[in-house]
Structures are given as structure tokens and as C-alpha cells.
Amino acid sequence: MHIQCTICSDLVNQAESLYVTKCGHIFHHQCLAQWIERSKSCPQCRNKVTERCMFRVFPTVSEGSREDAATLQARLDHAALQLRTHQAQLKDLHEQLAQATANSTHKDALVAAAEKRLVAQECALAALRQKLAHAADRTRDTERLQRDNEQLHRTLHTLNGLQRVLQATAGEVEDTLRDYSDPRTVATFAAALKR
Structure with a gap:
């Protein structure tokens, strides 16, 4: 079991001078003494604390280094597994991004080609409109000439x-x-x- 001093955020060990407040929280003696000079409340739960409410403790901690090492190794293995999983997911996401980029590039090329065809068709349509206008002018001229011809034919008759x-x-x-x-x-x- 690891105990942490919430004032300095360091782990405490049995060789250090440890104090407990009446609310049951453990701190380094030096950290708690400096805290009490500034504030008369527990740094963790904010209950009222004075120097008379602090008691020195002498914890007896068993050496569980093998168990701790095994636990730490299991945590390390689990973290490594999670890292490999995340790396595989990241690789998949990169591949999906590359595929999406390629698809986007292909679609952009298709859109550009379609725009070029559209411009060419609009040019052809404009040319056809000009030809149609010219043909309409010629039709009007032909109709006028036919009327003149009919008038001349009647006059000749x-x-x-x-x-x-x-x-x-x-x-x-x-x-x-x-x-x-x-x-x-x-x-x-x-x-x-x-x-």
C-alpha cells in the first residue's frame, strides 16, 4: 500500500516523521506544520485542526516488494497491451485517412473534368445560338425576298x-x-x- 502526502504530493515512508490529524489523514510532519501555520484546517477535508489535534504515527509496513513488483509488472504489461492496441488503431485510422484523401483527390479530378466538359458544352451552345440567330436572319431575308419575288411576279403578270x-x-x-x-x-x- 502506498500513502501519499496530499500537501507535497510525495509518497510517505515509515522512515519519515509522519503525523495524523484527528480526522484521520496522514501527512509529513514538516508539510502539516507549515500548513497549520497558514490555515487551521485539514488540507484534505477542511475540518478544524490545531497542533493539539495532530498525533505522530509509526506505521509498520510489511515488505511486499515481490507482490508490488508483480503488480507493477502486470500494470506495465497491461499498459503495453493498451499501447499496442492504440497504435494498431492509429495505423488503421492513418490508412483510412490515406484512402479518404485518395478518394477525395479522385473525386476532385472528376469534378475538374466535368467542369471542363461543361465549359466546352457552354461554348458549343453559345456557337449554336449564334448560328441559330444567323439562320433566323437568313430566314427573314429569304421570306422578304420571296415576298418581293411574288410582288414582282404579280407586276410582271x-x-x-x-x-x-x-x-x-x-x-x-x-x-x-x-x-x-x-x-x-x-x-x-x-x-x-x-x-
């Missing part, structure tokens, strides 16, 4: 009809005018005939 009217006889003029239902075309023909 009217001019051809006018030429026939100017060169035709009265009966042929009547037959030609029956083919035209547009009042403006008929008025154009009438004006040309007046002249």
Missing part, C-alpha cells in the same frame, strides 16, 4: 396582261379582263387604254 391589252382587239380585251379580278389591275388597264 400585270405588265404582260397590259401589253396584250394594248395590242389586242376589243373582243380580246374583254376576254383578257375577265381573267383579272383585282380592281387596281383593271383600273391600270383602263387608264392605259385611254391614253
Whole structure:
């Protein structure tokens, strides 16, 4: 059994001058005397203590060095086992950390590749939008040209009809005018005939 002086935190042995308080706590005589000069209470339980409440003790301790050595060796072996267990756990944790770091690096590379593909697709999409806008412009131009072409075709048809009217006889003029239902075309023909 090991007894500790709670004032100086050292172990006491039977060769030292040991004192006990009336509350039953054991201290080195020098430690307790200095304590009592500052405070009139037990350093351990704070009960009131004076010099008259302190008694010297003479403990008889049996030599149990073999048992103590065996106990200490068992504690040492147990501590070594715990240390090996903790080291194995630490090694496993390091391996898990390395695996997680490798996975994270791989996923970062996948994300970077996906971002590059996304940028390329956005560029391609922007180019397609430009082409679509250009195609829409061309479609509008084509539709305008078709309208102009139809207008020119109608004008040409009217001019051809006018030429026939100017060169035709009265009966042929009547037959030609029956083919035209547009009042403006008929008025154009009438004006040309007046002249």
C-alpha cells in the first residue's frame, strides 16, 4: 500500500516523521506544520485542526516488494497491451485517412473534368445560338425576298396582261379582263387604254 502526502504530493515512508490529524489523514510532519501555520484546517477535508489535534504515527509496513513488483509488472504489461492496441488503431485510422484523401483527390479530378466538359458544352451552345440567330436572319431575308419575288411576279403578270391589252382587239380585251379580278389591275388597264 502506498500513502501519499496530499500537501507535497510525495509518497510517505515509515522512515519519515509522519503525523495524523484527528480526522484521520496522514501527512509529513514538516508539510502539516507549515500548513497549520497558514490555515487551521485539514488540507484534505477542511475540518478544524490545531497542533493539539495532530498525533505522530509509526506505521509498520510489511515488505511486499515481490507482490508490488508483480503488480507493477502486470500494470506495465497491461499498459503495453493498451499501447499496442492504440497504435494498431492509429495505423488503421492513418490508412483510412490515406484512402479518404485518395478518394477525395479522385473525386476532385472528376469534378475538374466535368467542369471542363461543361465549359466546352457552354461554348458549343453559345456557337449554336449564334448560328441559330444567323439562320433566323437568313430566314427573314429569304421570306422578304420571296415576298418581293411574288410582288414582282404579280407586276410582271400585270405588265404582260397590259401589253396584250394594248395590242389586242376589243373582243380580246374583254376576254383578257375577265381573267383579272383585282380592281387596281383593271383600273391600270383602263387608264392605259385611254391614253
